[in-house]
Amino acid sequence: MxxxxxxxxxSASATPLTADNRPDFALFTDHCxxxxxxxxxxxxLLGTTGEANSFSGAERRAILEAALKAGIxxxxxxxGTGVVAIPETVELTRHALSLGVTKVVMxxxxxxxxxxxxxxxxxxSQVLEKVADTRLQVILYHIPQVSGVPLSIPLIGxxxxxxxxxxxxxxxxxxxxxxxxxxxxxxxxxxxxxxxxPLLLPLLKAGGAGCITATSNLVANSLRAVYDHVHDEAxxxxxxxxxxxxxxxxxxxxSYVQIPTIKAMVGLKTGNPAWKRTRAPLMPLGDAxxxxxxxxxxxxx
Amino acid sequence: MxxxxxxxxxSASATPLTADNRPDFALFTDHCxxxxxxxxxxxxLLGTTGEANSFSGAERRAILEAALKAGIxxxxxxxGTGVVAIPETVELTRHALSLGVTKVVMxxxxxxxxxxxxxxxxxxSQVLEKVADTRLQVILYHIPQVSGVPLSIPLIGxxxxxxxxxxxxxxxxxxxxxxxxxxxxxxxxxxxxxxxxPLLLPLLKAGGAGCITATSNLVANSLRAVYDHVHDEAxxxxxxxxxxxxxxxxxxxxSYVQIPTIKAMVGLKTGNPAWKRTRAPLMPLGDAxxxxxxxxxxxxx
Numbered sequence: 001m002x003x004x005x006x007x008x009x010x011s012a013s014a015t016p017l018t019a020d021n022r023p024d025f026a027l028f029t030d031h032c033x034x035x036x037x038x039x040x041x042x043x044x045l046l047g048t049t050g051e052a053n054s055f056s057g058a059e060r061r062a063i064l065e066a067a068l069k070a071g072i073x074x075x076x077x078x079x080g081t082g083v084v085a086i087p088e089t090v091e092l093t094r095h096a097l098s099l100g101v102t103k104v105v106m107x108x109x110x111x112x113x114x115x116x117x118x119x120x121x122x123x124x125s126q127v128l129e130k131v132a133d134t135r136l137q138v139i140l141y142h143i144p145q146v147s148g149v150p151l152s153i154p155l156i157g158x159x160x161x162x163x164x165x166x167x168x169x170x171x172x173x174x175x176x177x178x179x180x181x182x183x184x185x186x187x188x189x190x191x192x193x194x195x196x197x198p199l200l201l202p203l204l205k206a207g208g209a210g211c212i213t214a215t216s217n218l219v220a221n222s223l224r225a226v227y228d229h230v231h232d233e234a235x236x237x238x239x240x241x242x243x244x245x246x247x248x249x250x251x252x253x254x255s256y257v258q259i260p261t262i263k264a265m266v267g268l269k270t271g272n273p274a275w276k277r278t279r280a281p282l283m284p285l286g287d288a289x290x291x292x293x294x295x296x297x298x299x300x301x
Numbered sequence: 302m303x304x305x306x307x308x309x310x311x312s313a314s315a316t317p318l319t320a321d322n323r324p325d326f327a328l329f330t331d332h333c334x335x336x337x338x339x340x341x342x343x344x345x346l347l348g349t350t351g352e353a354n355s356f357s358g359a360e361r362r363a364i365l366e367a368a369l370k371a372g373i374x375x376x377x378x379x380x381g382t383g384v385v386a387i388p389e390t391v392e393l394t395r396h397a398l399s400l401g402v403t404k405v406v407m408x409x410x411x412x413x414x415x416x417x418x419x420x421x422x423x424x425x426s427q428v429l430e431k432v433a434d435t436r437l438q439v440i441l442y443h444i445p446q447v448s449g450v451p452l453s454i455p456l457i458g459x460x461x462x463x464x465x466x467x468x469x470x471x472x473x474x475x476x477x478x479x480x481x482x483x484x485x486x487x488x489x490x491x492x493x494x495x496x497x498x499p500l501l502l503p504l505l506k507a508g509g510a511g512c513i514t515a516t517s518n519l520v521a522n523s524l525r526a527v528y529d530h531v532h533d534e535a536x537x538x539x540x541x542x543x544x545x546x547x548x549x550x551x552x553x554x555x556s557y558v559q560i561p562t563i564k565a566m567v568g569l570k571t572g573n574p575a576w577k578r579t580r581a582p583l584m585p586l587g588d589a590x591x592x593x594x595x596x597x598x599x600x601x602x
Contacts, residue, residue: 021427048412053385053386053410053412053413054385054386054387054410054412054413055386055388056386056388056389056392057358057389058388059386059388083385084354084355084384084385085354085355085356085357085360086355086580086581087356087357087359087360088357088358091357108582109354109355109581109582110412111349111354111355111411111447111448112354112447112582112583113446113447113449115582115583116558116582116584118584119581119582119583119584120581120582122581122582122584123581123582126322126581145414146412146413146414147412148414148449149582257417259413279387280387280410280420280421280423280424280427281409281410281413281416281417281420281421281423281424281450282413282416282420283417283419283420283423
């Protein structure tokens with residue numbers, strides 16, 4: 001069985017906004033509760049789908065605090081805390097820990113491109129040494145198509161070797177199944193979490209630990225069904241059907257700009273068009289796209 | 302003659318660090334004074350060469366305040382204030398204005414890639430509308446090879462049209478001379494500043510406004526000579542020689558990782574090896590590279 005320290009279905013939750021473009025705490029915490037009710041093991045708030053890097057440090061802290069105040073248990077929250085400057089990554093990580101939130105997803109510093117593994121190792125090491133909290137569990141965040149900063153397999157190995165109790169997993173959002181398999185093979189017990197929904201089932205079969213994905217905002221119950229029954233031969237058809245449903249939602253969300261589309265689809269699911277709002281530089285879907293999306297959405301399984 | 306509101310030789314100044322990896326305010330302000338003494342019209346601190354995005358907001362504010370406290374006039378300072386989240390870009394820009402610093406260089410939000418011109422227009426517009434200060438003059442920052450977010454010519458035009466008294470120039474750091482020429486042709490009076498040193502002379506001949514470059518940390522006097530005498534036929538040979546000297550320094554700095562090499566070269570110029578320090582994810586040159594650099598540096602004109 002799995003020796004992963006982090007395993008399950010985690011939602012890369014979207015962040016709703018008020019009419020004046022601030023985080024809508026009430027709607028967000030309702031959404032978190034709903035995600036857990038639909039089967040998510042946890043909510044990986046403040047990631048790429050959550051538009052975290054479009055919020056100030058103060059807003060990020062307020063979003064996490066709002067979730068806790070609304071009664072979401074600390075051990076069900078996995079905020080993104082990796083930002084572009086080491087002192088602010090330290091500050092956000094310490095803030096989470098101060099609230100009892102011990103699992104975080106951490107981007108590398110992402111302004112400079114083509115940086116060396118030595119440089120990324122130094123950056124992560126300095127953060128972890130400054131935070132210096134044995135409770136902390138870090139999920140590295142590999143999303144080179146957005147961050148511009150890939151995390152190589154040797155770098156991952158160096159970080160695990162240096163911080164074996166802290167660096168416990170990776171969110172692999174490049175969607176590169178070969179890379180996921182290689183990480184699993186290289187580092188037994190290290191949690192590889194799919195960042196791309198269609199890979200949940202194949203990754204679990206290959207020894208992966210679960211997922212942190214955007215489509216969970218819409219079909220968490222199907223993701224949970226895949227996760228729970230992947231090894232149950234008798235339910236193979238159900239599992240395949242659940243993964244197919246996930247893929248249908250994913251395909252539709254990727255037919256337009258993904259994050260605004262995910263948000264618009266949450267709005268269609270919940271009947272609350274406030275969900276359409278995004279923060280610049282992301283823009284809400286235009287009226288024509290939204291109308292077409294709504295028509296396609298109504299036909300999804 | 303030029304109708305540019307921002308014109309001259311500006312240094313993309315490097316930021317020295319203390320042994321415990323904090324900004325070295327004393328060494329930095331000495332460097333700013335030296336850059337002005339060598340002929341820079343101003344210091345464009347806290348840009349890419351200045352490792353700005355590796356500093357926290359608090360550190361960035363402290364660096365700007367240190368320069369002012371050391372007596373650098375506010376109208377000679379052009380800090381970078383564009384960060385990844387609109388509220389923090391607003392905060393840094395307001396901070397500069399609160400100190401009487403009215404000219405800033407502004408990156409677009411740079412986490413998300415492939416964003417639309419509508420999204421970037423919205424981002425810049427929201428910043429400028431929130432800051433709402435008629436003193437402000439903004440130099441847009443086009444450095445797609447690092448930021449991952451190019452600024453298109455139509456976007457530039459939309460911003461000039463919407464904020465004609467505020468959006469007054471662009472730092473073109475893609476090193477794309479055709480792009481510089483196209484911006485000059487499209488928007489007369491808009492200041493196009495070379496971000497790549499070898500293009501200063503050709504850009505000035507083509508109607509550009511000057512430069513904001515890294516090699517100015519080393520050879521500001523030569524950049525100033527090119528700027529001052531570009532239109533003096535009698536001094537054409539001197540101008541060509543000055544540009545050739547600039548190019549020699551630039552070629553050497555780009556023989557290794559550029560920013561750590563620029564810093565190491567400032568250390569060689571000033572005899573202060575503390576300049577070798579960088580903040581992660583950038584790493585100082587290794588000993589072998591540093592020794593080779595020092596040997597090459599000693600032979601520069």
